Amino acid sequence: MSMITGAPGRAIGTPLDRIDGPQKVTGEAPYAYEHHVESPLYLYPLQSDIARGRITHIDASAAEALPGVVIVITHENAPRLADTSDKEYAVLQSEEVAFRGQFIGAVVAETFETARHAAHLVEISYDEEPHDAVLRADRDDLYVPEQVNAGFPTDTEEGDFEVAYASAAVKLDETYTTPMEHNNPMEPHTTVAVWREGDLTLYESTQGAHPVRRTVAQVFGLDQKRVNVVAPYVGGGFGSKGLPHANTILAALAAQMIEGRPIKFALTRQQMFSCVGYRTPTIQRIRLGADEEGHLTAISHDAIVQTAKIKEFAEQAAVATRMMYATESRRTTHRVAALDVAVPSWMRAPGEAPGMFALESAMDEMAIACGLDPIEFRIRNEPEIDAETGLPYSSRNLVACLREGARRFGWESRDSTPRARREGRWLVGSGVASSTYPVFRLPGSRARVRYEGEGRYAVEIGAADIGTGTWTTLTQIAADALGVGVGEIGLRIGDTTLPQASVEGGSTGITMWGSTIFEAARVFRERHGQNPSEGDEVEAGTPENPETENYAMHAFGAYFAEARVDADTAEVRIPRMTGVFAVGRIINAKTARSQFIGGMTMGLSMALHEESVVDPRFGHVVNHDFAEYHIPTNADVGEIEVSWIEEEDPHVNPMGSKGIGEIGIVGSSAAVANAVYHATGVRVRDLPITPDKLLPL
Amino acid sequence: MRLSCTVNGEKREVENVWEGESLLYVLRERMGLYGSKNACEQGECGSCSVYLDGTLVCSCLVLAGQAEGCEILTVEGLAEDERLHPVQEAFVEAGAVQCGFCTPGFVVATHDLLQRNITPSEAEIREALAGNLCRCTGYEKILDAVRLAAERMAAS
Numbered sequence: 105m106s107m108i109t110g111a112p113g114r115a116i117g118t119p120l121d122r123i124d125g126p127q128k129v130t131g132e133a134p135y136a137y138e139h140h141v142e143s144p145l146y147l148y149p150l151q152s153d154i155a156r157g158r159i160t161h162i163d164a165s166a167a168e169a170l171p172g173v174v175i176v177i178t179h180e181n182a183p184r185l186a187d188t189s190d191k192e193y194a195v196l197q198s199e200e201v202a203f204r205g206q207f208i209g210a211v212v213a214e215t216f217e218t219a220r221h222a223a224h225l226v227e228i229s230y231d232e233e234p235h236d237a238v239l240r241a242d243r244d245d246l247y248v249p250e251q252v253n254a255g256f257p258t259d260t261e262e263g264d265f266e267v268a269y270a271s272a273a274v275k276l277d278e279t280y281t282t283p284m285e286h287n288n289p290m291e292p293h294t295t296v297a298v299w300r301e302g303d304l305t306l307y308e309s310t311q312g313a314h315p316v317r318r319t320v321a322q323v324f325g326l327d328q329k330r331v332n333v334v335a336p337y338v339g340g341g342f343g344s345k346g347l348p349h350a351n352t353i354l355a356a357l358a359a360q361m362i363e364g365r366p367i368k369f370a371l372t373r374q375q376m377f378s379c380v381g382y383r384t385p386t387i388q389r390i391r392l393g394a395d396e397e398g399h400l401t402a403i404s405h406d407a408i409v410q411t412a413k414i415k416e417f418a419e420q421a422a423v424a425t426r427m428m429y430a431t432e433s434r435r436t437t438h439r440v441a442a443l444d445v446a447v448p449s450w451m452r453a454p455g456e457a458p459g460m461f462a463l464e465s466a467m468d469e470m471a472i473a474c475g476l477d478p479i480e481f482r483i484r485n486e487p488e489i490d491a492e493t494g495l496p497y498s499s500r501n502l503v504a505c506l507r508e509g510a511r512r513f514g515w516e517s518r519d520s521t522p523r524a525r526r527e528g529r530w531l532v533g534s535g536v537a538s539s540t541y542p543v544f545r546l547p548g549s550r551a552r553v554r555y556e557g558e559g560r561y562a563v564e565i566g567a568a569d570i571g572t573g574t575w576t577t578l579t580q581i582a583a584d585a586l587g588v589g590v591g592e593i594g595l596r597i598g599d600t601t602l603p604q605a606s607v608e609g610g611s612t613g614i615t616m617w618g619s620t621i622f623e624a625a626r627v628f629r630e631r632h633g634q635n636p637s638e639g640d641e642v643e644a645g646t647p648e649n650p651e652t653e654n655y656a657m658h659a660f661g662a663y664f665a666e667a668r669v670d671a672d673t674a675e676v677r678i679p680r681m682t683g684v685f686a687v688g689r690i691i692n693a694k695t696a697r698s699q700f701i702g703g704m705t706m707g708l709s710m711a712l713h714e715e716s717v718v719d720p721r722f723g724h725v726v727n728h729d730f731a732e733y734h735i736p737t738n739a740d741v742g743e744i745e746v747s748w749i750e751e752e753d754p755h756v757n758p759m760g761s762k763g764i765g766e767i768g769i770v771g772s773s774a775a776v777a778n779a780v781y782h783a784t785g786v787r788v789r790d791l792p793i794t795p796d797k798l799l800p801l
Numbered sequence: 802m803r804l805s806c807t808v809n810g811e812k813r814e815v816e817n818v819w820e821g822e823s824l825l826y827v828l829r830e831r832m833g834l835y836g837s838k839n840a841c842e843q844g845e846c847g848s849c850s851v852y853l854d855g856t857l858v859c860s861c862l863v864l865a866g867q868a869e870g871c872e873i874l875t876v877e878g879l880a881e882d883e884r885l886h887p888v889q890e891a892f893v894e895a896g897a898v899q900c901g902f903c904t905p906g907f908v909v910a911t912h913d914l915l916q917r918n919i920t921p922s923e924a925e926i927r928e929a930l931a932g933n934l935c936r937c938t939g940y941e942k943i944l945d946a947v948r949l950a951a952e953r954m955a956a957s
Contacts, residue, residue, distance in 0.1 A: 125893035126885060128901030129908055131836020131876040138835035216830070217822055290840045290848060290902035290936050339838070339902030340936055373841045571900025571937045694896040698942050702899065705939030730845035730934060738927050738940040 115580035115590045116759060119694035123595075124337065124575045133337040136294035136309040141366035144296070145174055147358050148219035149351075149369075150209035150226055151378060152201045155235035155723030156444045159199040159208060159228060167211055167222040174362060176226060178209035183360055185353075186325025191414035192447050193323045195353040201230065202414045203446045204237075204723040205378025207350050212358050212367060235444035237723035239410040241279070241387045246408060246439040252420040253454055254544065254610065260426055262491060263433030269402035272393025276470045280390065280462035280789045284716040284725070285383040286376065286733060287451045289570075291339020293380045294370040295352045297359035304356060306333045310348065311341045311568050312607030317600045319348045320356055336598035341570040342706075343450030346609040349380045377728035381449025382716060384409040384419050388462040398474035400431040400485045405463065408439045412447040416440070419448065420455035424540055424770075425463050427658065430487035444723060450609060452706060453766035456541055457773070461710070464537035464774030465789060468781065477520060478536050478778070479506050490656030498655035498755035501686035502538055505662035508749055509536070509684040513664035523785040530668040530677075531801070535778025539685075539771035543657035543762050544610035549617055549646045550603035551624040553582075557638035559592050563624075566605040567597040567617045572765055573695030574613060580691055581618045581759060585625035587634075603643055611659075611763025614691060615756065620646045622758040651755040659762040661685040663704065663772045667779035674795035676712055676780055679742035687767065688753040689760040696764055700746040703768015709736050710769065711776035715792050806868050808832065809878030824863040825849045828875060836876040836905045840934075847933035850906040850913075851875045857913040859932075876905035879912060887957075888912050891950035892943075899937035907933050911947050919955045921947075 127133035152159075164176035182196035195207055209226065213219035249258055269275065296307040304326065310316050313333040321328045338345065355369040371380065386409050393402030407421035422436040451457070471481035483503050489496050510516065518534055519525065525532040551565040563582040569575045574597060583590040596602055606616050624644040632640040664682040669675070683704050690696045713734040716725045727733045753760050773791065780798070781787045788797045804818045804827060815831045823842075828834045828851070837860055838848035844859040851860045852874035853867075879886040885893070888911045898904050907930065914921055914929035921929065926947050935943060 119896075121893050122896070122898055124901070125898050126889075128898050128904050129876075129885065129889035129892045130880050131834075131905045133901055134835065135838075135902065138829075140833070215819065215822075216826060217819055288936060290846070290900060290934070291838070292840065338900065339840075340900040342936070370839070373843070571902075573899070695899075698896045698899055698938050701939040701941045702937045703939075706936075729843060730841045731843060735934060735936060736940075737934060738930050738944065741940050744939055744941055 115583040116691050117689065118580065120576055120580060120590065120692055122573060122576050122695065123579055124569065135291055135337050135339055136296060136307045136335065137368060137370050139296060139307045139334065141296060141298060144366040144368045145212050145214065145362060146216040146219045147355060147367050147369040148211050148223045149207050149354060149375065150223055152204060152206045152208050154201055154230050154232045155204040155237055157201050157230050157232040159201065160231050161229040163227040166225040170218065170222045170225065172214040172218040173222045174212045176209065176211050177358060177361060182357055185323050187322050192350060193319065193353050195350050195357060203412060203444055205446060207354050207379065210354055210358055212362060235723050237443050237445050237718055238720045239385050239387065239441050239443065241408055243441050246441055249416060249418040249438065249440050252418040252438050254420055256420045256423050259437045261435050265402050265404050265433040265435040268433035269391055269393040272401050273396045274394045274473050276392040276466060276473060278390055278466060278469065278789060280388045280465055282386045282458040282461055282791045284385045284718060285451060285710065285714045286716050287342040287344035287381065288376065288733065288735060289340030289342055289344060292371045292373060292376055293345065293349065293351050295355035296366055296368050297355040298366045299359035299363050302330055304331045304359065306352065306356065308333050308335050308352065309338050309345055310335050311346045311570050311609060313568065313598060313600045314566050314604040315607045316348045316352065320352065323353055324356065333600045335568060338568060338570040342452040343454065343609065344381045345570065346450045346607055351380065373730060374728045377716065377725040379446055381447065383451035383454065384448040386419065386421050386458040388421055390462050390466040392466055392470045394470060394474055398476045398481055398484050400429055402433045403429065403431045404435040406437045407459065410441045410443050410445065410448065412445050413442045415447045417448045421459040424456045424459050426492045427490050428463060428540060429485040434491065453541060453770045456770040457710065460539065460771040461773045461791065464771045465777050468535065468778040469787065479510055479515065482506060482538055493656050495654065495656045498651065498657045499751055499753040500658065500660060501749055501751055502660040502662065504749050505660055505684040505686050509662040509664050509682050512684065512745065512747065513682040515664065522782050529671050531671050531783040532668050533779050533783025534664065534666050535775050535782055537663050537771040537774035537778060539661035539663060539767055541611060541659045541763065541767040541770055543615060543659065543756050544612050545652065546606035546610065546612045546616050547646060549605045549620040550643055551620040552603050552641060552643040553624045553628040554641040555632065555636040555638060559588065560594060561586055561588065561592055562594045562596065563621060564596045564602045565617055565620060566600055566602040567613065568608040569597060570608055572608065572613060572699060573692060576695060577614060577691045578617060578621060582621050582625065585622045611765040614759065614761055615763055616646055618759050619757045620644065623647045649757065655755050657756050659687040659767050661767055663775035665775040665779040667776065667783045669780060669783045669798065671801050674798035674801055676793060678708055678776055681708065682745045683768065685748040685767065686751045687748060687764050688751050688756055688762040690748060691759060691761055697746050699764055700768045701744045703766065704744055704772045705736055705741050707769045707772025708741065708776055710791060711773040712792050802866065804865055804869060806870060807872045808834065809875060818865050820864060820866040822865040823861050824865055824868045825860040827865045828860060834875055834877055838902050838905060840902060845934065846903065847910060848903050848906040850909040857910060876909050879908065886912065887953050888915065888950045891946040891953065895942050895946035895949050897938065897942040897946035903933060903935045907943055911950060915951055915954055919951060921951060
């Protein structure tokens with residue numbers, strides 16, 4: 105087993121091995137489905153076969169007659185929920201069907217296969233109504249949401265875009281589209297629900313134990329103290345486990361009906377394509393105007409996204425464009441279509457990931473139109489302050505990332521002419537793109553520090569580790585905050601019996617939980633000094649950061665990709681990518697590097713592979729499994745070189761760190777697309793870049 | 802049916818098994834061996850990789866009945882006493898683990914590769930792990946871990 109060692113006060117910045125590594129490589133780490141419970145039952149959901157209408161009749165007699173079946177639950181016998189204002193959580197509360205694949209019931213049985221078999225014996229009749237499940241730009245029912253995800257304003261306007269654009273020397277007006285994509289963490293969404301004597305325990309696959317408790321308590325009308333959520337290990341999330349979904353409510357409903365018996369409910373991979381969120385498809389029109397020297401004078405970004413009729417989620421695709429480059433005039437808008445579809449939600453860098461594909465593709469096109477190298481063009485349009493807030497940046501080292509990346513990648517020798525290099529059957533090219541992600545803040549975390557004697561400290565916070573490395577990095581942070589070695593820290597996370605923590609979302613985990621631990625450690629030392637007595641304890645909340653009034657805070661990065669495209673088949677290979685990041689202080693080089701590489705790989709995947717194909721006739725995702733929804737295998741990923749520049753940012757938080765969970769995916773798809781253009785001379789503005797969009801070459 | 806097999810060197814008998822269940826289900830839900838993961842149910846992701854009579858299989862694609870009388874080795878059976886297997890050690894040290902859900906499958910597949918070939922080429926490593934999907938790491942550190950394990954096992 106790996107030893108945890110280290111000198112006091114210097115844990116942050118060391119490439120400590122994962123504390124949870126040994127449990128994970130031996131298969132001992134208990135994920136949600138794997139906690140020991142006595143006499144469990146298994147739930148298999150019933151899902152609607154229509155995209156819109158009403159259930160008129162349910163015949164569950166054959167299913168109920170099957171040995172081993174305990175109950176068939178539908179809206180006809182399900183308990184009424186206390187709060188049905190959020191329609192995503194109003195599970196089995198009416199006969200209405202709002203999208204294909206919606207939960208309309210469940211079979212609970214003694215074994216999983218019995219439940220699955222019985223579910224197929226339930227006969228359901230519908231009164232079907234016409235549905236509409238396809239996003240198009242020419243719809244006449246696009247609406248203006250009150251705000252977009254993360255609370256950003258829907259539209260913005262600086263200067264007079266129309267006038268500036270009309271008089272620009274160089275212009276670009278193009279539309280970029282990205283498809284529906286599904287998060288697909290490796291661990292399927294899982295709940296094991298136990299309802300016993302009025303207390304509900306949920307072993308949950310989630311990015312936030314406390315947020316799940318809040319939602320479930322509200323939906324069921326329970327005191328939060330009666331709900332406990334346990335999630336020490338989570339097999340990935342990428343946003344889809346950021347908010348609870350209907351599966352959690354369904355499992356809890358079943359547990360309520362069968363008190364005392366634990367209900368185990370893990371979605372199958374196929375079911376994950378119907379009800380746990382996804383990235384909306386986007387249609388994004390970008391217009392850029394520049395003067396003769398390549399200075400941008402006009403930028404506009406108009407994004408169209410979809411949401412569900414039962415609940416609004418408006419992805420903020422145009423938000424990064426508000427701060428990325430300097431310009432005299434700028435306009436951004438978001439319009440939304442409400443469709444008969446499942447509720448879209450967070451998927452790694454919602455907003456920035458599709459938005460920066462569009463903007464960074466457009467920047468590449470515009471650089472060419474201006475006759476400038478794409479790096480030089482970006483540097484020429486580097487802003488001095490944050491245009492959105494009028495504040496200076498706490499640190500902004502995009503230019504340094506571009507220059508360092510160019511050096512590492514070998515950009516200098518590049519011939520800017522597209523389709524200029526051919527090696528045998530391969531057309532070879534290279535592309536660059538910028539990246540950014542905000543330093544978000546989420547309120548409401550608390551941390552507890554307790555001295556346990558013999559030099560050891562317990563540090564407790566209900567934070568989540570979805571694979572990001574929280575177990576390890578918070579241990580490092582706690583060690584430095586208390587001025588002890590990492591071996592003296594006993595960290596506890598992932599449970600609502602611990603002090604409450606904000607969700608692992610928006611790349612905020614380390615900023616919020618780390619700041620809170622620093623505060624608790626400070627208060628602990630203030631009260632109990634350097635020589636505390638066993639049992640001395642303090643709890644503290646997240647401190648305010650007054651610097652957010654004075655500075656705009658964002659992380660930045662730059663990507664370089666080499667593309668090789670088969671001249672006959674248009675198969676695209678990406679043998680190497682380089683990423684350089686400016687993200688403040690790196691807490692743990694080992695976990696950070698792997699996250700950056702993983703993020704860039706997901707960007708590569710977005711560029712070349714991922715697309716959830718909706719059949720408009722039925723309103724469901726056709727390619728709903730790993731055979732048909734393609735994510736990269738190791739053969740699809742070449743060499744990915746990641747580095748970061750030393751960035752001191754004393755303003756963001758006590759660690760000087762910026763979140764790194766999402767920035768890796770932002771813009772990396774554009775670097776690939778730009779490289780494919782350079783290799784082939786064909787500009788694909790519609791992801792994913794599949795051979796049919798490149799041929800004939 | 803009653804299923805009799807040997808798992809990680811231990812004789813196991815399980816009653817009331819439905820023949821159509823997967824070996825993965827038996828391991829996880831009937832024996833409490835949760836190391837092998839269920840992530841796709843169709844042999845695409847390799848998260849449920851185990852040895853069945855010495856052959857690497859996706860246990861989600863093996864029917865419980867097919868395991869009758871067989872010897873099964875799972876990720877739980879690789880470490881000896883308290884000491885991690887060199888493959889497991891290498892995965893931790895190389896930073897090849899993130900969420901950990903694909904990890905047991907990768908560890909078993911790597912173990913299988915290095916049993917057969919202690920000096921695998923780059924192409925052989927990539928081929929051996931072609932059936933394992935990871936959503937977190939981008940594979941780079943997993944490949945590093947395999948190289949590290951191979952190096953150490955060859956040296957010892």
